[in-house]
Amino acid sequence: MNNRRDLLKTTALAASLAAFSSVRRSFAAGKPKYTNIIFTKEDPGRWKGKESIHAPQVTITGSKVVVVTDHPMSQEHYIVRHTLLLADGTFVGAKTFTPTDKPESTYDLPYGYRGRFYVSSFCNLHDFWLLETKA
């Protein structure tokens, strides 16, 4: 079971990094979004109807960002990881979950940061969800 979890964590991290890299290039180039590859509340693709429990939600208080995915957690189906990056790709933090964790994580933005940032939430069954927002 640990090997499977390690594989999921590794896969989630690789997917997160690849997706963030692609999203940065995509936004910069004004290209269309990645329907059915990267999921958002506005573009849930083949997971339409599952947005409310997969799209990450953020609460910003000063420089503190709390990320929550309102998703049930079980051994078979759970949120694997959250990640937060600034608009320029600067990695702020990530948290990997086990099926018994609550899918909530907290990050500190750089002092005085004002601008866009990206938050992802990866479900082991419903893929990679992204939120673009700003401080």
Ligand SMILES: [Fe+2]
């Ligand atoms: Fe899910």
